[in-house]
Amino acid sequence: MDFKSGFIALTGSPNVGKSTLLNALIGTKIAIVSKKPQTTRNRITGVLTGADYQMVFMDTPGLQSPKNKLGEFMLKTAEQTAREVDAVLFVADAKVGVREKDEAALSRLAASEVPLVIALNKIDAVDEARIEEQEKILEKYGEKVFRISAAERLGLAGLIEHLKCYLIEGPMYYPADMVTDQPERVLAAEFIREKALKSIGKEIPHGIGVVVEKIEREAGKNITHIDAVIYCEKDSHKGIIIGAGGRMLKKIASAARADMQLLFGEKVFLQVWVKVKPDWRNKLLVLRSLGYDERQ
C-alpha cells in the first residue's frame, strides 16, 4: 500500500467556520474559534493521519482587503499559503451567503493552478432552498460543492474522501500521533486571545495581542509555568480587560488555563499581565516582537 500525503490550505472569508472545520476534521482543539471575524492570525497547522494517508492543513487568515499593517500581513500569509499547497479548500457560509468578496477570491483561486475544492458550510442553519441557491453560485468556480456543517459534523467524511484525491505518493511529514506543529508558546497565546475576545471583544475591537513570555516545565512534576502579557491600545481598554477587582482577567486566565491543561496534558500555572502599547497593530516591529513572522 502506497502512502500518500499532501498540504491543503483552508481558506475563505472571516467567520465562515474555517477554524471550526479544522477542529472537526482533526478532532482536537487547535484552531481558535470565536464569533468575531479575523481571529486566525497564525498559520495553524492541523495534521490528519489515516492508515495510508496524511493531510496537513494550513489554516489561513481571511482573504479580505487589508486596512492596516496587520491586515496586509494576514493577506500576504494567506495568499502565500494558497500557492504552496496541493489543494485549496475554500469554505463558504450558507447563512450569510456567497458575497461579492467571496466570488472575487474564488475567481482568483479558480484561475490559479492549484486544485480548488469548495465546501458550503453551516447547512444546519439554513433550509434546502437556500443551500441550492448558494450551491448554484459556487458551482461556477468548482465542479463539485460539498455541503457541510462543521459544527454538526455533517458531510465531513465525503469531503475527506475527496481531498484524498489530491494527495501524492510521499512521506509521512509528521508523526502519526501529532495533530499540530505550532509551538506551545503560540497555542498558549492564542488560547488567551480567544478567551479575551469572547469576554470583552465587543468593547475592544481587534485591539489586543498576546505574548507568552515564559514557558517552563518543572522537571518530573508534570507542571508547566506560563507567563503571558495581553497588549492593548488604551488605558481604558486595560481597565476593561482587568475588570472590577481583577475579576475579568481572572476569568480570562482561568478559561485559557483549562484549555492549556487539556492540550498539554499537564497542570498549568498561568500568570497574565495587561500592558498598554498604543497603536500596536500598525507597528510592524511590534508585530514581529509579538511573534507575527513575515517569512511564514
Ligand SMILES: Nc1nc2c(ncn2[C@@H]2O[C@H](COP(=O)(O)OP(=O)(O)OP(=O)(O)O)[C@@H](O)[C@H]2O)c(=O)[nH]1
Ligand atoms: N450554525 C453553524 N455555525 C457554525 C458552523 N461552523 C462554524 N460556525 C460558527 O461560525 C462562527 C465562526 O467560526 P470560526 O470557525 O471561528 O470561523 P473562521 O472562518 O475560522 O473565522 P476567522 O478566524 O475569522 O477567519 C462561530 O461562531 C462558529 O460557531 C456550522 O457548521 N454551523
